[in-house]
Amino acid sequence: MIGKKIYLRILEKSDIINTQKWINNPEISSIMGYLPNKPLIQQEHWYDSIINDPSRDIFAICKIDNDEHIGNVALGNIDFISRNAALSIFIIERINRGKGYGTEALILLLDYAFNRLNLHKVYLRTSPNFIEAISVYRKLGFIEEGRLREHYFCNGIYQDKILFGLLREEFQANCK
Numbered sequence: 090m091i092g093k094k095i096y097l098r099i100l101e102k103s104d105i106i107n108t109q110k111w112i113n114n115p116e117i118s119s120i121m122g123y124l125p126n127k128p129l130i131q132q133e134h135w136y137d138s139i140i141n142d143p144s145r146d147i148f149a150i151c152k153i154d155n156d157e158h159i160g161n162v163a164l165g166n167i168d169f170i171s172r173n174a175a176l177s178i179f180i181i182e183r184i185n186r187g188k189g190y191g192t193e194a195l196i197l198l199l200d201y202a203f204n205r206l207n208l209h210k211v212y213l214r215t216s217p218n219f220i221e222a223i224s225v226y227r228k229l230g231f232i233e234e235g236r237l238r239e240h241y242f243c244n245g246i247y248q249d250k251i252l253f254g255l256l257r258e259e260f261q262a263n264c265k
């Protein structure tokens with residue numbers, strides 16, 4: 090899936106060298122809820138389990154100009170009866186954030202979710218502190234659906250999570 094500045098490709102087994110380093114990055118592990126210090130062998134088992142799992146699609150976000158793999162974007166819990174899925178995204182280095190890559194990656198992923206998988210809804214949970222992420226979700230038309238109180242334990246405290254959802258027709262109205 091190709092955009093203007095980035096493209097999405099299926100995460101390859103060779104990418105887990107990168108993703109293992111990323112999971113052990115303290116910022117990303119706390120944002121994404123990963124427990125750090127995962128050995129590479131565990132990442133290999135994780136990759137083997139997800140690659141044949143029809144309820145998950147994980148893509149590498151790569152820059153068009155130099156093919157650099159800058160982050161991942163994924164659909165999980167894909168439910169082909171209720172036709173919905175949970176979205177997640179991260180761009181690892183701050184230098185690559187705020188340049189429009191995340192917005193473009195999400196538009197490509199949502200187009201895949203709604204127009205290839207024929208999903209009806211994509212949803213996610215995020216922290217109220219993730220201002221940049223929330224601003225991107227709202228820009229793409231996601232609607233706040235509720236708040237899970239003290240739902241997420243990290244760095245010694247319980248934090249709220251906000252639920253956002255986007256219906257297919259909302260995406261089509263916002264991203265024409």
Ligand SMILES: CC(C)(COP(=O)(O)OP(=O)(O)OC[C@H]1O[C@@H](n2cnc3c(N)ncnc32)[C@H](O)[C@@H]1OP(=O)(O)O)[C@@H](O)C(=O)NCCC(=O)NCCS
Nearest residue numbers: 178179180186187188189190191192215219220221222224
């Ligand atoms: C969330 C994330 C994927 C967004 O990707 P990105 O490439 O940085 O996003 P973009 O550059 O496309 O857009 C960023 C938007 O945030 C807005 N923004 C930046 N700082 C902001 C602030 N302090 N307040 C409000 N909006 C802000 C920008 O204005 C921009 O919107 P614009 O297109 O209207 O200019 C990326 O920042 C990231 O990986 N963050 C860490 C991991 C994370 O939070 N993942 C989401 C967990 S739910």
